[in-house]
Amino acid sequence: MPIERRDLLLAAASLAVASAAGRALAADRPAGYAIVGLGTYGLGVIAPQFANCRHSRLTALVSGDPAKARAAAARYGVPERSIYSYETFDQIAGNPDVDIVYVCLPNSMHAEYTIRAAKAGKHVMCEKPMAVSVAEAEAMIAACKAADRKLMIGYRCHFEPYNLEAMRLARAGAAGKIRYLRSEHGFIQSDPSKWRLKRALSGGGSLMDMGVYSLQAARYMTGEEPIEVAARESTDRSDPRFAEVEDMIEWLLKFPSGAIASCLSMYSANQNHVLLMGDKGRIELEPATRYDGNRMWTGRDGRAQEITPPPGPAPTQFAGQLDHMAQSIRTGAEPIVSGEEGLRDMKIIEAIYLSAREGRAVRL
Amino acid sequence: MPIERRDLLLAAASLAVASAAGRALAADRPAGYAIVGLGTYGLGVIAPQFANCRHSRLTALVSGDPAKARAAAARYGVPERSIYSYETFDQIAGNPDVDIVYVCLPNSMHAEYTIRAAKAGKHVMCEKPMAVSVAEAEAMIAACKAADRKLMIGYRCHFEPYNLEAMRLARAGAAGKIRYLRSEHGFIQSDPSKWRLKRALSGGGSLMDMGVYSLQAARYMTGEEPIEVAARESTDRSDPRFAEVEDMIEWLLKFPSGAIASCLSMYSANQNHVLLMGDKGRIELEPATRYDGNRMWTGRDGRAQEITPPPGPAPTQFAGQLDHMAQSIRTGAEPIVSGEEGLRDMKIIEAIYLSAREGRAVRL
Numbered sequence: 001m002p003i004e005r006r007d008l009l010l011a012a013a014s015l016a017v018a019s020a021a022g023r024a025l026a027a028d029r030p031a032g033y034a035i036v037g038l039g040t041y042g043l044g045v046i047a048p049q050f051a052n053c054r055h056s057r058l059t060a061l062v063s064g065d066p067a068k069a070r071a072a073a074a075r076y077g078v079p080e081r082s083i084y085s086y087e088t089f090d091q092i093a094g095n096p097d098v099d100i101v102y103v104c105l106p107n108s109m110h111a112e113y114t115i116r117a118a119k120a121g122k123h124v125m126c127e128k129p130m131a132v133s134v135a136e137a138e139a140m141i142a143a144c145k146a147a148d149r150k151l152m153i154g155y156r157c158h159f160e161p162y163n164l165e166a167m168r169l170a171r172a173g174a175a176g177k178i179r180y181l182r183s184e185h186g187f188i189q190s191d192p193s194k195w196r197l198k199r200a201l202s203g204g205g206s207l208m209d210m211g212v213y214s215l216q217a218a219r220y221m222t223g224e225e226p227i228e229v230a231a232r233e234s235t236d237r238s239d240p241r242f243a244e245v246e247d248m249i250e251w252l253l254k255f256p257s258g259a260i261a262s263c264l265s266m267y268s269a270n271q272n273h274v275l276l277m278g279d280k281g282r283i284e285l286e287p288a289t290r291y292d293g294n295r296m297w298t299g300r301d302g303r304a305q306e307i308t309p310p311p312g313p314a315p316t317q318f319a320g321q322l323d324h325m326a327q328s329i330r331t332g333a334e335p336i337v338s339g340e341e342g343l344r345d346m347k348i349i350e351a352i353y354l355s356a357r358e359g360r361a362v363r364l
Numbered sequence: 365m366p367i368e369r370r371d372l373l374l375a376a377a378s379l380a381v382a383s384a385a386g387r388a389l390a391a392d393r394p395a396g397y398a399i400v401g402l403g404t405y406g407l408g409v410i411a412p413q414f415a416n417c418r419h420s421r422l423t424a425l426v427s428g429d430p431a432k433a434r435a436a437a438a439r440y441g442v443p444e445r446s447i448y449s450y451e452t453f454d455q456i457a458g459n460p461d462v463d464i465v466y467v468c469l470p471n472s473m474h475a476e477y478t479i480r481a482a483k484a485g486k487h488v489m490c491e492k493p494m495a496v497s498v499a500e501a502e503a504m505i506a507a508c509k510a511a512d513r514k515l516m517i518g519y520r521c522h523f524e525p526y527n528l529e530a531m532r533l534a535r536a537g538a539a540g541k542i543r544y545l546r547s548e549h550g551f552i553q554s555d556p557s558k559w560r561l562k563r564a565l566s567g568g569g570s571l572m573d574m575g576v577y578s579l580q581a582a583r584y585m586t587g588e589e590p591i592e593v594a595a596r597e598s599t600d601r602s603d604p605r606f607a608e609v610e611d612m613i614e615w616l617l618k619f620p621s622g623a624i625a626s627c628l629s630m631y632s633a634n635q636n637h638v639l640l641m642g643d644k645g646r647i648e649l650e651p652a653t654r655y656d657g658n659r660m661w662t663g664r665d666g667r668a669q670e671i672t673p674p675p676g677p678a679p680t681q682f683a684g685q686l687d688h689m690a691q692s693i694r695t696g697a698e699p700i701v702s703g704e705e706g707l708r709d710m711k712i713i714e715a716i717y718l719s720a721r722e723g724r725a726v727r728l
Contacts, residue, residue: 179598179612179632182546188643230594232725234543234622248543250616250624258598260614262626268543269641270665277633279552286666301634302650361596361723 031099031326032059034082034092034122036113038068041127042104045291045318047076052319055326059097062089089113093120100125100325102154106201107208111136118147125325127154128212129349130342132203137346141339151339152325155216158337159320162294163220165309166276166283170221174298176280178259183217183274185210185289186248186266192241205235205245207349211265213289215345215352217274218253218261221283226253226261226348229362231355241267251352291317395463395690396423398446398456398486400477402432405491406468409655409682411440416683419690423461426453453477457484464489464689466518470565471572475500482511489689491518492576493713494706496567501710505703515703516689519580522701523684526658527584529673530640530647534585538662540644542623547581547638549574549653550612550630556605569599569609571713575629577653579709579716581638582617582625585647590617590625590712593726595719605631615716655681 025031033056035042050058060082063069069083084092092098101117102125103110111131117124124144130153131137144151157163170178186206195201202208219225231251235242248266255261264271274288284297297303314320328335348364355362389395397420399406414422424446427433433447448456456462465481466489467474475495481488488508494517495501508515521527534542550570559565566572583589595615599606612630619625628635638652648661661667678684692699712728719726 177632180548180614180628180630180635182548182626184546186641228596230596230616230723232592232594232616232618232624234618234624236622248622248624250544250626252594252596252614252616254596254598258600258612260596260598260612262546262614262628264544264626266544266641268541268643269646271544271641271646272665277550277630277635279632282633282635301636359594359725 025099025326025330030055030057031329032057032097033125033322034060034062034084034095034098034101035104036062036089036101036117037104037109038063038065038072039104042102043068043072046102046104046322047072049316049318049322050076052315053323053326054314055330056319056322060084060092060095062086062092090116090120092117092122098122099329103127106195107132107203108201111140114140114151115143118143118149118151121147121149123150123325123329125152125154125322126342128342129203129208129345130339131346132208134343134346134350137339137343141343144339150325150328150335152328152335153337153339153342154321155337155341156317156321157213157216157289158220159312159314159324160289160294160317161309161312162285162296163217163289164312165307166274166285166296167220167223169283169298169307170276171223174281175276175278175283178222178257178276178278180259180277181218181221181261181275182263183214183221183261183288184264184271185213186264186269186271188270189241189267197241197245199244202245204349204353205242205247205249206265206267207246207249207352209265209267211249211263211349212345214263214265215348217288218263219344221274221276222255222257222259222261224255224257224259225344225364226255227364228254229348229351229355229364230360231352233356249352249356251355253348389463389690389694394419394421395693396421396461397489397686398424398426398448398459398462398465399468400426400453400465400481401468401473402427402429402436403468406466407432407436410466410468410686411436413680413682413686414440416679417686417690418678419694420683420686424448424456424459426450426456454480454484456481456486462486463693467491470559471496471567472565475504478504478515479507482507482513482515485511485513487514487689487693489516489518489686490706492706493567493572493709494703495710496572498707498710498714501703501707505707508703514689514692514699516692516699517701517703517706518685519701519705520681520685521577521580521653522584523676523678523688524653524658524681525673525676526649526660527581527653528676529671530638530649530660531584531587533647533662533671534640535587537644539640539642539646542586542621542640542642544623544641545582545585545625545639546627547578547585547625547652548628548635549577549637550628550633550635552634553605553631561605561609563608566609568713568717569606569611569613570629570631571610571613571716573629573631575613575627575713576709578627578629579712581652582627583708585638585640586619586621586623586625588619588621588623589708589728590619591728592618593712593715593719593728594724595716597720613716613720615719617712
């Protein structure tokens with residue numbers, strides 16, 4: 001959709017009378033977000049992004065660290081009464097300034113806080129991966145459905161200009177018939193104390209972190225759902241960082257069209273790359289899914305032409321994501337990356353781990 | 365080895381008294397090659413390369429097409445008496461100008477002509493893949509051993525400056541501890557009449573063609589032998605090109621160090637790429653294994669520094685390959701890419717096909 005038309009639709013939507021049942025958003029005020037979990041992502045990345053939003057604002061904070069919460073509240077203009085601890089979290093039900101709870105906690109806490117937020121009558125934005133199991137993901141979807149609340153997963157790449165343009169080009173046939181996709185994401189995980197390296201908190205290693213980007217890219221670039229996965233893991237268990245979770249895991253996905261995706265995640269080398277190949281050409285992104293600085297090329301054999309995409313739906317991918325949820329609530333539409341979308345990934349993630357464990361292909 | 369030292373050794377070797385038993389090469393004349401098979405590669409690529417050689421010359425031609433052979437003989441100064449047909453091929457035994465038979469035939473004919481050449485008392489250079497089965501490869505090695513003749517496989521990348529420098533950098537630890545290698549080779553196979561698409565001649569599809577480059581790169585870049593393979597094939601069998609052989613095949617190799625290689629070959633898209641990643645950085649080649657125009661970069665996250673390698677052992681990779689065989693005969697040393705090296709690839713290739721067929725990992 002051209003940017004002008006998208007803007008018009010967004011503007012029209014923001015003027016429309018809210019159609020959702022229950023506590024619908026008034027058209028004349030931004031949606032209020034509570035961030036749960038003031039870590040690197042919640043406080044360091046998301047909190048500053050409300051300054052880039054048109055339809056969203058930060059109205060509450062949930063943290064186990066009162067001093068940190070107070071400092072953040074002061075910085076972002078959140079009133080002291082809208083600071084919660086994990087113990088008082090459920091009282092957020094009575095806070096009319098909070099429409100959406102954004103769960104930025106370690107993976108193993110996503111299900112609990114999503115379900116508690118839904119029970120408190122709040123819509124939920126939950127970071128990816130949405131849970132540590134399919135069962136949890138299904139419980140989260142059911143809880144939000146029962147409470148008539150929306151559930152969106154924080155798949156920021158769906159609001160990132162390079163990835164949006166890559167999807168558009170792929171659908172428009174710029175590469176011809178899609179045959180092969182490769183997506184690799186990794187970085188050198190240097191701090192052994194990180195929660196991501198504790199299985200009880202993360203649910204897994206690089207796959208439950210950067211691997212989600214590789215998997216997502218395989219799906220949104222091909223536009224297909226995989227029917228089979230074959231995975232292999234390789235981890236040096238004597239490395240103190242990897243006592244509990246995997247370092248490197250690679251998986252092949254087979255799609256109904258015959259296209260194949262080769263995906264990788266790792267914690268022992270730096271990589272951020274997506275390559276889509278078809279019988280007419282290719283679309284390549286490197287870095288592909290960073291916060292900024294992404295680049296893209298098309299070509300027949302290599303990087304023939306560098307592509308500058310049109311602007312995304314908001315000044316940053318994060319603002320686009322936050323405002324999309326606000327607008328979804330207003331219009332009653334499902335978020336484009338709903339809980340169901342997160343569940344699809346969780347089912348594949350479980351199959352990847354199963355395949356790696358048993359050394360066999362797993363049908364999806 | 366620095367280029368100066370390599371040159372000195374080559375010079376010393378060329379002055380040494382030949383140590384091989386039987387019809388050893390005199391030090392004062394280049395080795396004489398007979399090209400068997402005047403197709404795109406034998407006539408189009410190899411024949412002109414003797415002009416770049418210091419230790420090799422073209423002295424005979426074997427072809428089923430007398431007119432083509434006569435024209436080529438005239439062009440390259442091969443006497444008419446040194447033209448053979450497939451029927452008269454064994455008479456090459458009596459030709460003192462022929463030291464080496466270079467088998468440039470379709471894959472399924474490699475074994476027969478290698479064995480006949482050895483029985484005729486000639487050393488053999490055989491194109492890759494060396495055969496269509498492990499059994500054939502073993503028979504070829506045995507025949508050359510019984511005849512006390514050398515057998516070398518046409519792995520030109522071992523004489524190509526970019527690949528040589530990449531191997532050197534990898535061994536020198538430029539990427540740190542090697543964790544992951546990706547190697548993809550493909551092109552759009554547009555002519556359905558090509559022998560490579562006939563199973564009886566090729567023994568297989570893209571794997572038996574460009575796939576050998578992906579597999580070789582995985583082995584020479586890591587410097588390890590794989591212990592396990594898991595492969596998946598994807599071919600549109602309704603495509604007339606792929607009625608008999610595979611289009612796209614992907615395989616994961618696991619190495620003893622824990623490193624993983626993700627390899628691909630395909631006939632439905634263009635790709636020529638090798639990436640080695642370690643915990644300290646990377647070595648990337650794209651194109652990686654072309655006749656010329658290869659490029660290489662090192663970096664921590666991406667293509668930070670473009671590398672210009674030192675010159676290779678000869679003006680071209682083909683001349684380096686041809687002269688290496690000549691020098692191996694003179695010095696009595698085994699070629700660096702002997703029949704045993706070809707056999708290693710054949711064993712892995714059979715395992716790749718087995719894994720793809722049965723949908724399970726195969727131990728090597």
